[in-house]
Amino acid sequence: MEVQNGLYRFEMIEYIKNLTFAQKQAVLVLVDILLLPIALFSAILVQFGWSALAEHVWRVAPMLALVAVVAAALSILLRIPNTRLVAYDYGGVQKTGVFAALVALTAGVLGGFQGLDLGWGTYVVFGLVFFLASVFARFAMLQFLLLVYQRDTSRCRVLIYGAGTTGLQLAHALRAHDVIVPVAFADDNAVLQGQRIAGLPVLKPSRVPSFAAERGVDRVLLAMPSLSLPKQTQIARRLEETGLEVQALPSFAQLIGEEALVEKFAPVLPGQLLGRAQVGDSWPAEDSEYSGRTILVSGAGGSIGSELCRQVLAGKPAKLVLYELSELALYTINAELGGLARDAGTEIVPILGSVTDARLARKVLNEHEVDIVLHAAAYKHVPLVEANALSGLANNVLGTSTLARASLEAGVKRFILVSSDKAVRPTNVMGPSKRLAELVVQDLAARSDGTIFAMVRFGNVLGSSGSVIPLFQEQIARGGPVTLTHPDVKRYFMTVQEAVRLVLRASSFAKGGEVFVLDMGQPVQIAKLARQMVEGAGYSVRDRENPDGDIEVVITGLRPGEKLNEELLIGEGHLTTAHEKIFAAREVKLSEIEVASALRTLREAVATADEKAALSVVGRWVEGWSGEGDVVAPDTQHPA
Structure with a gap:
């Protein structure tokens, strides 16, 4: 049974990896369209109660079909499905809010032409529910994909040492990486220890060896470019002594070329x-x-x-x-x-x-x-x-x-x-x-x-x-x-x-x-x-x-x-x-x-x-x- 589950998981991962960009866009549009009736019926239920729900379902069906067509067109026009799930951030949420408002307005206009007399309050609730459902659906799909990827034993499981800005950016960048998956943070800051950042636990440095053994961590990434090179070296040496492979991440300034990627050590002139x-x-x-x-x-x-x-x-x-x-x-x-x-x-x-x-x-x-x-x-x-x-x-x-x-x-x-x-x-x-x-x-x-x-x-x-x-x-x-x-x-x-x-x-x-x-x-x-x-x-x-x-x-x-x-x-x-x-x-x-x-x-x-x-x-x-x-x-x- 375990072999069968592993084979099924492997086939699922390969299927997801092999989806083209157009296919992934189509999936996101389809999800939004499927959310439209759920949002509209939820708004009717809130406004009129269970007794009127059955009556209104058949009345709004023609209007809902037109709204779905308009919603699909608006989604493509606003490039909503072009945003990758891993990059879905505050800007993506704002675009989804604009999209939901336009869809609610379209539903209100079409409902008025058909004489549905649902009241503008229903369409406002519809827009809010649709917005929340669309945002939640994207985060849920992202978590599902991360869970599937994390169970892929062929991926490199890494622990990020440093839960600051650089570590957080690194975790976000690795979210949907095909080969590397972050599983936890470690940080010397006692305030951060025990918290969850970007969905990952923040560990005490002393817990890293046992956690790595339990969770199959392959590598530790040092994400503390502001720390002096000697201190980074000391941390790396301490981790390597436990059998872990350690790699250091350069600072953002180094990555964009503002700092040369050279050792900090500057030779001293003998005459000095x-x-x-x-x-x-x-x-x-x-x-x-x-x-x-x-x-x-x-x-x-x-x-x-x-x-x-x-x-x-x-x-x-x-x-x-x-x-x-x-x-x-x-x-x-x-x-x-x-x-x-x-x-x-x-x-x-x-x-x-x-x-x-x-x-x-x-x-x-x-x-x-x-x-x-x-x-x-x-x-x-x-x-x-x-x-x-x-x-x-x-x-x-x-x-x-x-x-x-x-x-x-x-x-x-x-x-x-x-x-x-x-x-x-x-x-x-x-x-x-x-x-x-x-x-x-x-x-x-x-x-x-x-x-x-x-x-x-x-x-x-x-x-x-x-x-x-x-x-x-x-x-x-x-x-x-x-x-x-x-x-x-x-x-x-x-x-x-x-x-x-x-x-x-x-x-x-x-x-x-x-x-x-x-x-x-x-x-x-x-x-x-x-x-x-x-x-x-x-x-x-x-x-x-x-x-x-x-x-x-x-x-x-x-x-x-x-x-x-x-x-x-x-x-x-x-x-x-x-x-x-x-x-x-x-x-x-x-x-x-x-x-x-x-x-x-x-x-x-x-x-x-x-x-x-x-x-x-x-x-x-x-x-x-x-x-x-x-x-x-x-x-x-x-x-x-």
């Missing part, structure tokens, strides 16, 4: 977050340093390396060698620089490989007769290097040693190492890996007569891959929370343009063995940076003072090896240079024998995958690191 004036915008390009020469950039596809390539190209070198381990990064930077290189008359040479490959390094340096090496290749992400100490030390220390020694043997004029402030009294593995790389370069600088070796040390680069800004941007775009390791963490910051300009300028200053550092002003508090980014994106921070804010900032605790404050210098003093914002430090270095011993032990540790032995090299030779991730006072260190 420095807390100081940018350095280097007015620095002249040292064209003579690079013009007509062959430049090799290791790590050419990284944040620093790619910007090095762009700025070096401005000096119109004869050849630019892109040395990169990542195939994707190499492809990307090679494709980007193609047009710029043609304009500069520069040959681009992409080299796919690791700086730890001594044979490849020697082959590239000699074959292309490289003049200047800008060594930016490094594993720099602190947590990843902390978790992969052997790989970090091998790439950052042994890779630097391999490329630097190959540069010395090939007669390269200058070798510039890009280092980090984390090399100063480090508390994580990445820091000492960079400090050991510096010690290797310092040792070669002391023993080199031809090649000039120097290092550039700077703080965090705003916007570089893995840095705090892209992380905060991603977290804000997801609706938060923004994660902060400690409220008191401070860092030195510079833009990638500043960092690269520093490297290029240091290359011209270098005499051999210097560590160049940029005057970076005061360190920036990361908590303040997080708040700036949230507010710069158009949102507010949710905290105790503002519990209704958009984005929450969550303290997660310091990561292994993370310091509250970074330093730029190991020693106390520094030297000025030709530029007032750049200074140099001649720091204590290891002897040739000590460097050779450290490298030999580290190579053996890497070859045997002995992480403990590798870290013992760090603990022995890097000032400020105990081998356990703790800061050690300088006077307790092994003498360097």
